[in-house]
Structure formats: C-alpha cells, structure tokens
Amino acid sequence: xxxxxxxxxxxxxxxxxxxxxxxxxxxxxxxxxxxxxxxxxxxxxxxxxxxxxxxxxxxxxxxxxxxxxxxxxxxxxxxxxxxxxxxxxxxxxxxxxxxxxxxxxxxxxxxxxx
Amino acid sequence: xxxxxxxxxxxxxxxxxxxxxxxxxxxxxxxxxxxxxxxxxxxxxxxxxxxxxxxxxxxxxxxxxxxxxxxxxxxxxxxxxxxxxxxxxxxxxxxxxxxxxxxxxxxxxxxxxxx
Numbered sequence: 114x115x116x117x118x119x120x121x122x123x124x125x126x127x128x129x130x131x132x133x134x135x136x137x138x139x140x141x142x143x144x145x146x147x148x149x150x151x152x153x154x155x156x157x158x159x160x161x162x163x164x165x166x167x168x169x170x171x172x173x174x175x176x177x178x179x180x181x182x183x184x185x186x187x188x189x190x191x192x193x194x195x196x197x198x199x200x201x202x203x204x205x206x207x208x209x210x211x212x213x214x215x216x217x218x219x220x221x222x223x224x225x226x227x
Numbered sequence: 228x229x230x231x232x233x234x235x236x237x238x239x240x241x242x243x244x245x246x247x248x249x250x251x252x253x254x255x256x257x258x259x260x261x262x263x264x265x266x267x268x269x270x271x272x273x274x275x276x277x278x279x280x281x282x283x284x285x286x287x288x289x290x291x292x293x294x295x296x297x298x299x300x301x302x303x304x305x306x307x308x309x310x311x312x313x314x315x316x317x318x319x320x321x322x323x324x325x326x327x328x329x330x331x332x333x334x335x336x337x338x339x340x341x342x
Contacts, residue, residue: 207327
C-alpha cells in the first residue's frame with residue numbers, strides 16, 4: 114500500500130543550527146508533495162509544495178525542500194532555525210493511485226534548544 | 228488567519244451523546260475536508276466534500292457523518308460518543324476538488340472532550 118514515512122517522531126535542534134526533516138514515500142511515479150507546519154494550538158499551514166520542475170522548492174519562513182526521485186524523498190531543510198520554528202511538521206503526498214487524496218505522514222515534532 | 232472558521236472552539240460532553248461540529252470554508256472554496264487529530268492516532272483524514280457531494284472517505288467511523296450544505300458550510304456529526312473520540316477535529320478547505328493537487332487551508336480546530 115502507498116505510504117508516507119517520516120522516520121523521526123521528535124528532533125531536537127539548537128537555535129541557529131541547521132535542520133533537515135525527512136520524508137519518504139512509496140509511489141511509483143512522481144506524486145504531488147507537500148510540507149505543512151502546525152504550531153502549538155493552531156491548525157496546519159502549508160510551507161511549500163512540489164508538483165514538477167525544479168526539484169529544489171522554496172517555501173515560507175525560510176524553508177526549502179528537495180525532491181529526490183531516486184530516493185523517493187522530499188526532505189525539508191532550513192539553514193538556521195529560530196525558536197519560533199518549534200512546531201510539528203507534516204509531509205503529505207497526493208497521487209493518482211490514491212485518487213489524489215492526500216496521504217499524510219505521522220509528523221515530526223521539532224524542539225528547539227536555546 | 229486561514230479564512231476557515233470552526234465552531235465551537237471547545238466542546239465537552241458525556242459518553243453516548245451526539246454533537247455537531249461546524250465549518251465555514253474560505254470564500255470561494257468548494258472543497259471541505261474533515262480531520263481528526265489525537266495523540267495516539269495522529270492526523271487522520273475523515274471525509275472530503277466537494278460542492279455538496281461526498282468526494283472521498285477516509286477513516287471515518289459509522290457513528291460519524293458529515294454533510295456540506297448549498298452555502299458550502301459543512302457539519303460533522305458525531306454520535307454515541309466514546310472516550311476515545313476525544314480529539315482535535317480540523318476542517319480544511321481548498322478551491323478545487325482534487326485533494327492531492329490543491330493547497331488545503333486549515334481552520335483552528337474544535338477540541339472535543341468526552342467524559
């Protein structure tokens with residue numbers, strides 16, 4: 114069955130350090146890829162998305178993600194995290210095999226050390 | 228502010244009861260999605276409506292039902308409530324009908340507590 118895997122449930126990073134959150138999917142062809150962020154007590158907000166074209170995608174709040182077809186991955190990165198980045202991050206995938214419904218990863222909770 | 232509104236913000240009720248959660252999508256959006264988020268299950272897709280018609284069903288229990296009205300607002304009805312139904316329920320909306328293609332805008336959620 115199609116799936117989306119975020120292997121890290123929690124990640125702790127020092128403020129100012131770089132960040133990479135992993136996302137892998139199991140679909141044959143290129144799906145539509147999304148990263149959403151959920152700040153404490155809030156709903157989810159789209160950070161960035163990839164449909165086609167340049168495999169390095171820029172999003173809001175200084176985030177970027179790179180689509181790597183050979184690794185079936187869409188990892189989220191930020192060169193220098195801020196305390197306000199503490200949140201839960203969800204990867205989601207849309208694909209014709211799931212009738213274009215979004216399949217969600219389990220989320221990665223980002224903790225920022227001062 | 229995403230433009231999606233949900234009421235009520237908090238709801239406390241007892242087991243066996245029935246509740247209705249309400250969602251108003253962003254102006255112009257035709258799709259409404261319902262999600263359940265709990266500590267043990269994570270974010271679970273429940274159901275998707277597009278322009279009044281059910282488009283897709285996810286992990287929605289038979290005790291739960293939803294509808295989308297002609298003015299495009301949606302209601303999620305939860306009946307015979309159990310302790311395990313305590314969760315945060317999100318509504319999201321998008322312009323188009325393909326969930327995997329359109330950005331979804333999420334409301335602030337309704338926190339349901341079943342005692």
